[in-house]
Amino acid sequence: xxxxxxxxxxxxxxxxxxIVVGFxxxxxxxxxxxxxxxxxxxxALDAGIKLRFSDAQGKQANQITAIRSFIKQRVDVIAFxxxxxxxxxxxxxxxxxxxxxxxxxxxxxxxxxxxxxTTFIGSDFVKEGTLVGEWLVDYYAxxxxxxxxxxxxxxxxxxxxxxxxxxxxxxxxxxxxxxxVASRTGDFTRPKGEAVMRAILKTDRDIDVVFAHNDDMxxxxxxxxxxxxxxxxxxxxxxSIDAVRDGMKALAEGRFTFIAECSPLxxxxxxxxxNKIANGQxxxxxxxxxxxxxxxxxxxxxxxxxxx
Ligand code: GZL
Numbered sequence: 001x002x003x004x005x006x007x008x009x010x011x012x013x014x015x016x017x018x019i020v021v022g023f024x025x026x027x028x029x030x031x032x033x034x035x036x037x038x039x040x041x042x043x044a045l046d047a048g049i050k051l052r053f054s055d056a057q058g059k060q061a062n063q064i065t066a067i068r069s070f071i072k073q074r075v076d077v078i079a080f081x082x083x084x085x086x087x088x089x090x091x092x093x094x095x096x097x098x099x100x101x102x103x104x105x106x107x108x109x110x111x112x113x114x115x116x117x118t119t120f121i122g123s124d125f126v127k128e129g130t131l132v133g134e135w136l137v138d139y140y141a142x143x144x145x146x147x148x149x150x151x152x153x154x155x156x157x158x159x160x161x162x163x164x165x166x167x168x169x170x171x172x173x174x175x176x177x178x179x180x181v182a183s184r185t186g187d188f189t190r191p192k193g194e195a196v197m198r199a200i201l202k203t204d205r206d207i208d209v210v211f212a213h214n215d216d217m218x219x220x221x222x223x224x225x226x227x228x229x230x231x232x233x234x235x236x237x238x239x240s241i242d243a244v245r246d247g248m249k250a251l252a253e254g255r256f257t258f259i260a261e262c263s264p265l266x267x268x269x270x271x272x273x274x275n276k277i278a279n280g281q282x283x284x285x286x287x288x289x290x291x292x293x294x295x296x297x298x299x300x301x302x303x304x305x306x307x308x
Contacts, residue, residue: 133171193220215247
């Protein structure tokens with residue numbers, strides 16, 4: 001069998017060369033992020049697109065440096081997941097002036113400038129927060145009394161943290177029984193979720209719900225609750241967002257009570273966008289990823305087939 005027969009279907013640039021995409025990733029803070037990175041690497045390989053990948057360790061300055069380096073390398077397309085929403089106008093203007101198209105993946109930016117990016121592919125984080133809030137309102141409809149909620153927020157200034165908080169509050173707005181008794185950032189990581197929950201439990205153990213903006217902080221909170229002699233799923237209900245494997249296992253075991261999915265598997269759609277844009281084809285300005293929600297029973301059924 002000739003080698004040519006084994007080569008992946010090539011996505012080539014107009015001049016017949018391999019397309020090169022520069023990708024700046026937030027970091028490796030959570031199971032979601034790791035799965036997202038794997039999806040991007042695998043999809044580039046499958047598409048025959050050359051991937052230049054940079055891990056920013058959660059720092060916006062590192063992402064800006066990486067984007068400037070991609071401009072210098074004259075990549076065909078730049079893609080990135082902005083760690084926070086603001087502070088991108090200058091570097092994205094430099095990319096536009098260099099004639100290099102930009103794709104936002106996963107997280108959005110706030111800007112008044114037009115044309116700083118060609119398209120944004122990612123979840124509707126407001127909806128994710130709303131789905132969790134609506135499920136809780138329904139869950140407590142038949143359970144009287146005040147519902148005291150601890151919120152573990154994601155990275156301060158990031159689109160998912162801002163929007164999930166807003167969506168959740170919109171869902172419980174008409175429910176005076178629901179009280180957010182503490183709201184602190186755990187930066188989307190398991191250790192910080194545990195540390196923040198431990199600190200809260202030092203002064204307040206009368207908690208009904210922990211709303212974690214992602215599974216990793218929820219798992220950290222579960223550890224802190226158990227260390228304080230409180231059983232997640234019995235004494236306190238943990239509701240979360242992402243639906244990564246460890247979160248789904250906690251849900252199936254009953255340590256979590258509900259998860260709204262946030263799919264990290266953006267790689268294939270991203271590489272399709274890269275190929276289209278590198279070949280001057282039009283793409284939609286906004287692509288919203290499809291996702292669902294899981295109860296304990298649904299998690300048990302879904303776990304065997306989960307890809308991440
Ligand atoms: C959401 C993504 C968030 C995840 C976290 O699309 O940006 O960042 O919910 C991850 O797990 O760290």
